[in-house]
Amino acid sequence: MTLDPPSTVSTTSRRGTATAATRAVGVLTIVMIGWLGVFGLLLSPADRDQGDAVRIMYVHVPSVWLAYLAFIVTALASAVHLFGKSHSMQADRVAGASAEIGVVFMAVTLVTGMLWGRITWGVYWQWDARLTTTALLFISYIGYLAVRGLEGSRSQRARRSAIVGLLAVLEVPLVHWSVKLWRSLHQEATVLGTDLDVSLDGLMLFSLFVGVVAFTLLFLWLLLHRSRVLTMIDLSAETGLDAALAQRRAEGGVTA
Amino acid sequence: MSTPDLTPRPEQSPKRQRRRIMPAVVLALVVVAGGVVITQALSTAVDYYCNVDEVGERSGCDTGRRLRIQGTVGEGTVVAATGATLFDIRFNGASMKVEYAGEPGGIFKECLPVVVHGVFDESSGMFLGDRVEVKHSEDYVAVNDDRLEEAEADSAACDSSA
Numbered sequence: 001m002t003l004d005p006p007s008t009v010s011t012t013s014r015r016g017t018a019t020a021a022t023r024a025v026g027v028l029t030i031v032m033i034g035w036l037g038v039f040g041l042l043l044s045p046a047d048r049d050q051g052d053a054v055r056i057m058y059v060h061v062p063s064v065w066l067a068y069l070a071f072i073v074t075a076l077a078s079a080v081h082l083f084g085k086s087h088s089m090q091a092d093r094v095a096g097a098s099a100e101i102g103v104v105f106m107a108v109t110l111v112t113g114m115l116w117g118r119i120t121w122g123v124y125w126q127w128d129a130r131l132t133t134t135a136l137l138f139i140s141y142i143g144y145l146a147v148r149g150l151e152g153s154r155s156q157r158a159r160r161s162a163i164v165g166l167l168a169v170l171e172v173p174l175v176h177w178s179v180k181l182w183r184s185l186h187q188e189a190t191v192l193g194t195d196l197d198v199s200l201d202g203l204m205l206f207s208l209f210v211g212v213v214a215f216t217l218l219f220l221w222l223l224l225h226r227s228r229v230l231t232m233i234d235l236s237a238e239t240g241l242d243a244a245l246a247q248r249r250a251e252g253g254v255t256a
Numbered sequence: 257m258s259t260p261d262l263t264p265r266p267e268q269s270p271k272r273q274r275r276r277i278m279p280a281v282v283l284a285l286v287v288v289a290g291g292v293v294i295t296q297a298l299s300t301a302v303d304y305y306c307n308v309d310e311v312g313e314r315s316g317c318d319t320g321r322r323l324r325i326q327g328t329v330g331e332g333t334v335v336a337a338t339g340a341t342l343f344d345i346r347f348n349g350a351s352m353k354v355e356y357a358g359e360p361g362g363i364f365k366e367c368l369p370v371v372v373h374g375v376f377d378e379s380s381g382m383f384l385g386d387r388v389e390v391k392h393s394e395d396y397v398a399v400n401d402d403r404l405e406e407a408e409a410d411s412a413a414c415d416s417s418a
Binding site: 045046047048049050051053054057118119120121122123126127128132135136139140142143145146147148149150151183185187188189199200201203204 | 276278279280282283286287289290293294296299305326360361363364365371389390391392393394395396397398399
């Protein structure tokens with residue numbers, strides 16, 4: 001006896017998770033990442049003190065921007081699930097997908113930051129305010145993903161993780177302002193500082209801008225696909241249960 | 257009507273059981289990792305982070321304890337001795353002589369702000385550093401910028417507080 005998924009899932013499986021819109025976003029993302037490579041590696045100048053190590057910034061800063069954005073989207077989607085009348089499961093899936101992407105890019109932020117730190121500071125790591133709060137943020141969202149995987153019904157898991165998602169996002173401003181609140185080895189914000197004064201060479205700033213746009217598009221593209229994958233997983237689990245029940249009924253000779 | 261199959265269903269496979277307990281294991285590891293991060297950060301924070309002009313002046317920046325001192329490496333003060341590097345660090349008009357056991361890493365050079373970890377030696381009046389970290393400012397200047405601008409920036413970096 002086979003447990004064929006219903007036509008909705010098989011149809012979706014054949015189509016994959018792409019639509020014309022996501023393909024357009026994907027192509028645009030690839031183009032922008034290509035431009036980032038050209039500007040970041042070839043056109044932008046080396047820094048007077050850091051030399052070519054400054055090029056790490058074109059991945060490091062967009063990565064942390066993407067991670068912050070992802071965690072904020074997780075919090076907003078969690079709020080929609082928790083406080084919305086329908087307790088939307090789609091919002092829960094968006095929250096989960098966004099957190100997964102955020103964790104990956106927070107890891108990229110930490111790794112690129114450590115490489116830059118070794119070249120510039122002379123050490124990979126220092127337990128200062130910015131680095132410590134960033135590590136805690138990373139660990140918190142790994143915890144969030146673990147909470148999503150705990151035992152319970154779909155709605156129980158969604159409710160639990162929504163609460164964690166809303167609490168964990170409070171760390172984001174703490175990480176961003178940590179260099180202002182405490183003395184830190186990490187430099188203060190070059191672009192999003194309180195005085196709005198940008199202390200960055202023109203071409204470096206443009207390369208950084210290209211990086212931020214490229215990574216924002218990448219986030220959108222990944223979020224759309226991952227949310228759809230999570231929808232298909234949920235659909236598959238639901239239809240799998242229906243099929244199992246039908247199988248049991250058939251074995252017992254009971255008609256539905 | 258056929259007889260229903262009442263034989264118990266097989267136990268969950270080990271793989272499925274592992275998948276069930278894995279999130280709880282990860283969550284436990286997250287709690288442990290969070291504790292380690294906080295403990296490490298707090299144990300480092302025990303060493304007060306002082307600017308050169310605060311040493312001996314500000315509460316916590318006493319010379320009898322281990323400190324982290326921030327200042328800008330003085331122009332023309334870096335001397336490589338046998339197994340050590342000597343230099344001055346300056347902040348807000350105050351200056352301090354540093355002896356670092358080794359060769360500082362990173363982009364260490366004159367006129368850049370640094371953070372030196374170590375203890376103050378009352379007899380020699382020097383700060384004996386065992387770790388030097390170069391603190392890069394939030395300013396990014398292209399290497400091929402106008403020489404005049406560069407010279408002015410260098411001069412400003414030496415004069416300013418870290």
